[in-house]
Amino acid sequence: MSKTSNIMRLALLQLKGSKGKVANVQNAVNKIEAAVKEHKPRLITLPVCFVAPFRKYSETIPDGFTSLQLSNLAKKHQVYIVGGTIPELGENDAIYNTCTVWSPTGDLVAKHRKMHLFDIDVKGGIRFKESETMSAGNDFTIIDVDGHKIGIGICYDIRFEEMARLYRNAG
Numbered sequence: 311m312s313k314t315s316n317i318m319r320l321a322l323l324q325l326k327g328s329k330g331k332v333a334n335v336q337n338a339v340n341k342i343e344a345a346v347k348e349h350k351p352r353l354i355t356l357p358v359c360f361v362a363p364f365r366k367y368s369e370t371i372p373d374g375f376t377s378l379q380l381s382n383l384a385k386k387h388q389v390y391i392v393g394g395t396i397p398e399l400g401e402n403d404a405i406y407n408t409c410t411v412w413s414p415t416g417d418l419v420a421k422h423r424k425m426h427l428f429d430i431d432v433k434g435g436i437r438f439k440e441s442e443t444m445s446a447g448n449d450f451t452i453i454d455v456d457g458h459k460i461g462i463g464i465c466y467d468i469r470f471e472e473m474a475r476l477y478r479n480a481g
């Protein structure tokens with residue numbers, strides 16, 4: 311691989327959420343369009359839960375509303391999109407916090423379901439149990455973008471050193 315092709319341009323998008331799922335997805339679409347115009351990235355990433363965090367907004371992958379938007383955009387602009395997370399309606403009515411990855415042909419190249427659900431219960435403080443509403447994924451996910459291998463982790467996943475080590479050892 312030449313030195314030039316070894317360089318990959320990334321756009322890492324942070325988005326302001328609202329209570330409306332369609333508005334959140336449309337905002338992501340607009341920001342992707344703007345990033346493409348301004349920065350010409352090869353790979354664009356979206357934030358965790360950029361769609362919405364709850365079951366009532368869940369959808370199937372790859373044929374749900376958000377998947378179709380991301381697939382179209384990836385194809386239109388010839389980019390890879392690491393699509394933050396979507397509340398995925400999976401098998402047996404289970405909901406997963408899922409990251410989708412779209413190739414420049416608009417195909418779904420990978421799907422990573424968050425493995426380490428975030429549960430916290432601080433006495434007299436915050437209580438949040440993701441595992442009460444979400445199911446955990448059970449697979450590691452590595453994608454190849456123009457010869458660059460990238461391991462996917464979602465939010466709390468990155469706290470687990472073993473996961474990063476496994477990805478690093480895989481190249």
Ligand SMILES: O=C(O)CCC(=O)C(=O)O
Nearest residue numbers: 427428464465466467469
């Ligand atoms: O790792 C953390 O500190 C927070 C993780 C988190 O908020 C999540 O996974 O939902």
